[in-house]
Amino acid sequence: MKALTWHGTHDVRVDNVDDPTIQEPRDAIIKITATAICGSDLHLYNGLMAGMKEGDIIGHEFMGEVVEAGSAVNNLKKGDRVVVPFTIACGSCFFCNKHLYSLCDESNPNAEMAASAMGHSPSALFGYSHMLGGIPGGQAEYVRVPYADVGPIKVESDLRDDQLLFLSDIYPTGYQAVDNCDMEAGDTVAIWGCGPVGQFAIRSAWMRGAGRVIAIDRVPERLKLASEKAGAEVIDFEKDDVYSKLLEMTGGRGPDCGIDCVGAEAHGQGDPEAARRSADSGEANHPNAFNEMTMSVRKGGRLSLPGVYTDKVDGVALHALMNKSLSVKSGQTHMQRYLKPLLRTVEQGLIDPSFIITHRYSLSQAPEAYANFNAKQDGCIKVVMTP
Structure with a gap:
């Protein structure tokens, strides 16, 4: 065959x-x-x-x-x-x-x-x-x-x-991503990554009763699909500082839930070549999306990680995770x-x-x-x- x-x-x-x-x-x-x-x-x-x-x-x-x-x-x-x-x-x-x-x-x-x-x-x-x-x-x-x-x-x-x-x-993965947020009706859900899993997470969040869904990416076609076809508010992270924009959009509090639909190849501002790293390159591997999510979600918020991570990462924002009393669920x-x-x-x-x-x-x-x-x-x- x-x-x-x-x-x-x-x-x-x-x-x-x-x-x-x-x-x-x-x-x-x-x-x-x-x-x-x-x-x-x-x-x-x-x-x-x-x-x-x-x-x-x-x-x-x-x-x-x-x-x-x-x-x-x-x-x-x-x-x-x-x-x-x-x-x-x-x-x-x-x-x-x-x-x-x-x-x-x-x-x-x-x-x-x-x-x-x-x-x-x-x-x-x-x-x-x-x-x-x-x-x-x-x-x-x-x-x-x-x-x-x-x-x-x-x-x-x-x-x-x-x-x-x-x-x-990808449909069950996007749905479990929302499930893992322990989302409550009316919550504001921010989703990092508008690829296929992110798109299904957007729709799953609406199914589960989200009050607002905010989607973050830099690819125009993905952002358009999220906004025009799924009703999400969108942030282009190459045009706006995501942390500041999310605080502005939520009255200074931050979203109730965050979902990292990116994982190992998370591009971030100042790290445009992240995808070029190989598993044995020895280069620093920073979890840009996860850290941005950790800093942005409100105190006492919930984080979900459906994005696949393939190795250890450097510089995780544990101080924010612990001091903001955030909870995390992850997994295949x-x-x-x-x-x-x-x-x-x-x-x-x-x-x-x-x-x-x-x-x-x-x-x-x-x-x-x-x-x-x-x-x-x-x-x-x-x-x-x-x-």
Whole structure:
């Protein structure tokens, strides 16, 4: 089959690789009908994620059709249309029983590698470094899905792929980002980063009863989508000092909640080349968005971190975090907790996630798609590919 493989910084290729096969009774093989490039895939593309190996199949946002199911998979059959969550969870360990699926104790075969870097192992993810399992991803024609009796959600409706695909990651991720804010009705929510997760966080905040949503970015197309299509107030951080502007907009108090939808490649004023750093460059890695959020959110406010961080960072504003009595929630998305309720919001017409798509490519054009998405050229906000 054809699959997109990683060969180093800014080097992804469509290669011919072996077809996946059933390896465990709880596996399923999915024929991919749609797949997408996630902003966190750019951390791999830009060399910021440790544990990558040449030839790794990448991609963690995908959906498709079941072509084979293992003997222990009783909920799926050949021909079923499914969306596959990017987190892989066993469904029965200590953490899965607490609905903390992205912390699954069983799904990551390289748990010791992850624990040595992070203190404990999160769940495995599709197509996202050997530290997080080394599980081949879904930017391919076919993919093996471990624990298929727990992860994929079957679609019974006739909704289009592009209306369903983002249930695999960015819609639940944006929604959990708001959930993690412990947001109260009427709150002012500030969101750093108007990429795909940020756009879904904006819409999720409105769904949850936000009084105001303020979105921060520097890319004109993203700011326009946030303001004109989602009703957010916006700040261009290249034109305004975000801290001062937020205080001005909130009567000197600051937003009630802050969401960092940027993560490892957070550009900041005076740091325009942040994305050029590689994982082993030795250059200072400052969490610009997180620090700005920490300084800006009101005393006693709540912070949420859905943005992916790939390594330790320098110069965290802990003094502000502690002295302002801020609370923080973070983590990969507990996908299996959100899939069914969010699928219902799509089926009921409360949201059409396809709004985010700006560019469509075939899988054979994936290297071009990555280069375009990384450079934010031609108004590129979200890329969907079909094998």
